[in-house]
Amino acid sequence: MKVFKFGGASLRDAENIRNVAGILQNYRNESLVVVVSAMGKTTNALEEVVAAHARQNGKAADLYREVKERHYAIMRELFDENDEIFSSVNDTFVEGEWVLDEKPSENYDYMYDQIVCMGELVSSRIVAAYMNKAGLPTTWLDARDVVATDNTYREGWVVWDKTKASALKIVPPMLARTGFVLTQGFIGSTSENFTTTLGREGSDYSAAIFSHCLDAESMTIWKDVPGVLNADPRIFDNTIKLDRLSYREAIEMTYYGAQVIHPKTIKPLQNKNIPLFVKSFIDPEANGTEISSDTDDLYPPIVVVEKNQALLHISTLDYSFVAEQHIARLFKIASDLRIFVNMMQNTAVSFTLCVPDVPDRIEKFVQLVSDEFKVKAENGLELITIRHFMPETVENLKKGKIVLLEQSIQNTMHMVVKNVPPIERKAVEIAGSKA
Numbered sequence: 499m500k501v502f503k504f505g506g507a508s509l510r511d512a513e514n515i516r517n518v519a520g521i522l523q524n525y526r527n528e529s530l531v532v533v534v535s536a537m538g539k540t541t542n543a544l545e546e547v548v549a550a551h552a553r554q555n556g557k558a559a560d561l562y563r564e565v566k567e568r569h570y571a572i573m574r575e576l577f578d579e580n581d582e583i584f585s586s587v588n589d590t591f592v593e594g595e596w597v598l599d600e601k602p603s604e605n606y607d608y609m610y611d612q613i614v615c616m617g618e619l620v621s622s623r624i625v626a627a628y629m630n631k632a633g634l635p636t637t638w639l640d641a642r643d644v645v646a647t648d649n650t651y652r653e654g655w656v657v658w659d660k661t662k663a664s665a666l667k668i669v670p671p672m673l674a675r676t677g678f679v680l681t682q683g684f685i686g687s688t689s690e691n692f693t694t695t696l697g698r699e700g701s702d703y704s705a706a707i708f709s710h711c712l713d714a715e716s717m718t719i720w721k722d723v724p725g726v727l728n729a730d731p732r733i734f735d736n737t738i739k740l741d742r743l744s745y746r747e748a749i750e751m752t753y754y755g756a757q758v759i760h761p762k763t764i765k766p767l768q769n770k771n772i773p774l775f776v777k778s779f780i781d782p783e784a785n786g787t788e789i790s791s792d793t794d795d796l797y798p799p800i801v802v803v804e805k806n807q808a809l810l811h812i813s814t815l816d817y818s819f820v821a822e823q824h825i826a827r828l829f830k831i832a833s834d835l836r837i838f839v840n841m842m843q844n845t846a847v848s849f850t851l852c853v854p855d856v857p858d859r860i861e862k863f864v865q866l867v868s869d870e871f872k873v874k875a876e877n878g879l880e881l882i883t884i885r886h887f888m889p890e891t892v893e894n895l896k897k898g899k900i901v902l903l904e905q906s907i908q909n910t911m912h913m914v915v916k917n918v919p920p921i922e923r924k925a926v927e928i929a930g931s932k933a
């Protein structure tokens with residue numbers, strides 16, 4: 499069997515859903531588990547519902563109604579008005595209403611997961627119904643019956659043994675009955691049957707979980723780009739598609755923020771040597787990118803820009819050296835607060851960390867270490883990672899920026915930069931790119 503994943507962009511309206519069904523027609527004789535995300539920007543809209551409910555500003559119900567209305571408008575284009583999909587989607591949305599009818603939970607992250615999961619639950623209902631209507635026999639599967647997590651809401655950690663046992667018990671009989679099984683990305687369930695989510699953009703990871711547990715022959719994620727490019731096409735011109743990529747290269751890229759694939763996706767596939775294809779849903783016949791075991795390919799420079807970074811300059815209050823026990827304590831606190839350290843550098847009396855700029859976590863960190871350390875935070879920065887760098891690539895990337903921290907090891911270079919003044923980055927060329 500194979501696993502396919504379709505993200506929000508591929509399901510953003512009725513026309514795109516028809517396109518997805520068209521792609522699946524070409525695989526009608528295969529056993530396929532299809533993992534879908536919420537449609538378009540639904541998750542962002544549901545995040546606003548959660549925030550409004552938490553603030554009790556009276557806007558949550560209206561915002562939720564808008565989300566519902568967008569789905570009903572798409573359904574009216576795809577189905578007859580008395581199709582049973584309308585009541586099944588309505589029943590699903592009602593579960594969100596129950597949460598909104600209650601007082602907001604003190605545990606924001608818990609409440610977030612119970613509401614935000616609606617995006618995937620309804621999109622999967624709609625796509626499964628449309629596939630059946632299009633003559634592709636499909637069983638709808640609740641991913642929460644398979645993907646078991648701990649109770650870290652908004653960032654559930656997968657309980658692998660349990661997930662694997664459920665997957666092997668539940669999915670193969672469904673595939674035997676209907677060639678297609680359609681399920682949700684992004685969501686899982688705790689041992690007490692509360693819904694968890696796996697982190698934003700986590701549907702790619704869900705597909706990898708299913709692929710790993712079911713020993714898939716391959717996994718394919720369908721995107722609005724021709725494959726994995728050597729830089730984000732929204733930021734750079736003249737990007738080139740990478741035909742093949744090793745797992746290692748893909749892990750390095752996604753870890754440092756290449757948004758095309760969720761960073762947790764690669765490892766479960768690599769462990770079972772399952773190839774990952776990244777293909778275009780706009781041009782489904784084209785080859786895309788194959789990510790598999792190490793290749794001898796020579797790579798062009800690969801650039802990853804991670805925005806929204808902060809540098810934390812840390813020094814001891816008593817001006818003593820920053821020693822191992824200090825670093826151990828700082829990392830323990832960072833880890834407890836789920837502050838991910840992207841880069842670090844020390845001198846005799848100071849220690850600098852590059853971390854995602856999440857203000858409440860950073861404030862908490864500063865508070866917790868204030869008995870021993872002074873922390874100066876520098877915000878609004880970008881972390882640029884360049885693999886297989888060439889001098890001219892680096893020079894081009896530095897134009898119009900102040901480099902605050904720079905490190906290179908083997909074929910990887912990292913720079914933490916600040917834009918002064920803001921520059922038009924579309925003009926930047928990556929050396930090695932085709933004109």
Ligand code: ADP
Nearest residue numbers: 505506507723725726727729730732756757758
């Ligand atoms: P999905 O619809 O599956 O959620 P995303 O929008 O999350 O898809 O990911 C696809 C987007 O990732 C592309 O539209 C592209 O703008 C962006 N992207 C960033 N870096 C890269 C890269 N190196 N290669 C290809 N796409 C990239």
Ligand code: ASP
Nearest residue numbers: 535541684698699700701
């Ligand atoms: N819908 C979720 C999000 O937007 C998960 C995903 O799309 O991968 O973050």
Ligand code: MG
Nearest residue numbers: 505506535699
């Ligand atoms: Mg996405």
